[in-house]
Amino acid sequence: MNNEKPLGKKILDLVGGEKNIQGISHCATRLRMLLKDDQIANKNKAEIEDLNGVISVVENGGQFQVIIGPAVADVYDQLLAGTQLNQETDQNDDHEKNQHGLISGFLDVVAGIFTPLLPLLAGSGVLRGVVLLLNQIGWLPESSGTYHILTAASTAVFYFLPVLLAITSAEKFKVNKYVAAAVMGALIMPEFTQIMGNHGNGVITHFFGIPIVTMSYTSTVIPAILSIWCLSYVERYLKRYIPESLQLLFVPLLSLFIMVPLTAGAFGPFGVYLGEWISNGINILMNSNGWIAGAIVGGAWNLFVIFGLQWAVNPVMIQNISKLGYDFIVPLTAAANFGMAGATLAHFSEPRTLK
Known part of the structure; x- marks a missing residue:
């Protein structure tokens, strides 16, 4: 029987144990730890780098980062097993923001939102490429049912990208991910998109007399992140003032009532235009x-x-x-x-x- 400790537990011991970790997360390749006493980990840095499965160790933005590679999610789960480290508190978040600064905090948020989707985006992209290649060489005609099924399978991630981003954003901002998915899902439902008819983005509709510019939100990125970030504050505010016995019903009800129109009227159009401006700016640089x-x-x-x-x-x-x-x-x-x-x-x- 192999009683050797898993890699995650070895790293945990060498950085000073659970009590020395103020906050922990991971991106696509590395563990990111905010330590109370950096000297403990620095003293054992060489020993951590010598562990089988560890590529390197770097310190950046106040974080002690252990580069693992594609297996980082498994090592992260090993490290958290049997600890309370996954139960982050608002106090830890505030401390982390103070330590990292705005830029590091922003990058950490973006990494936390997009990292869970990277395998799906990669797999969908490769599948889409295979479908297009088979179509180009005549092995998979567009008239076939197989072509349409595989096209749907490979492009669904982009059509429902706002919903997927709402879920990962909810996990990062610590808000109900099912409500978050419903908020963005409402904006890609046929009942909402039919308001635009054949005119496309920019059609004006009204919500209780308030004008709202309707947009197409399929395949968008920024609106979901902005919306769920705002939802995290709305949900905390509602839970503060609604009795616990009534939260099961009224917190989701009021969250949807507030956030769907607010996203459609404010965050959605701003996010769509901001994303297009950034994308167009970079593409102009590339073309020029x-x-x-x-x-x-x-x-x-x-x-x-x-x-x-x-x-x-x-x-x-x-x-x-x-x-x-x-x-x-x-x-x-x-x-x-x-x-x-x-x-x-x-x-x-x-x-x-x-x-």
Whole structure:
């Protein structure tokens, strides 16, 4: 019988145990810990890096980060097992914001929202590419039922992206994720989209006499995040003043009554236009001088990844793909990755003289 501790528990011991961790989260590749006493972890840094399964250890933005790779979610679960670390409090959140600053806090929020969706986005993208390839070579005609079923399977993530983002945003902002999904789901229902008819975005409707600009919210990114961020405050306010015996009914009821019209009238249009402005601005830069834009993005991308700044760019990529069907940024980041692969291959291919 193998009684060896799992990797997560080994890391927990070496950073000073549960009592030394103020807050913990993970992104796509690394554990991110806010420690009460950094000296304990720093003293054991070399030992942590020597653990089987640990790639490296870095410190950034007040966080002690252990780079694991694709298995980070399993290691995270191992570390949390049997502890109270997953039960975060508002006090921890405030402390974390104070320690990290606005930029680090923003990047942490974006990472927490998009990381759970990365496997689905990757799988859907590859499946969509396979479907299009088979269609181009004539093996899968558009008239076939198979084509339509696989197209639906590969593009559903983009159509329902606001709902999926509402769920991950709710988990990050600690709000009822089912209510969050219902708020954004309401804005992509046929009853809502039919208001626009054939005119598209910009049709004016009214909610109790208040004018609302209707938009198409399928495949959008920013409206869901803004809406659920606001919902987190609305829900806390309602729970503060509604008796606990009545919260089961009235908190979801009032949340929907408030947030669906508020999102449709304020957060939704602002988010749609903001996403389009950011996307268009980056695309204009790419079209005006692709060489310079490519050199800047490709050359700086690895530094972005080291400091976690890539999370600020990923929403723009997703916005481009969901709206335009393509993106200019991804190939430039791929060039950076291939550059690293080439340097690594050259390093291992270099002849060495044994001493």
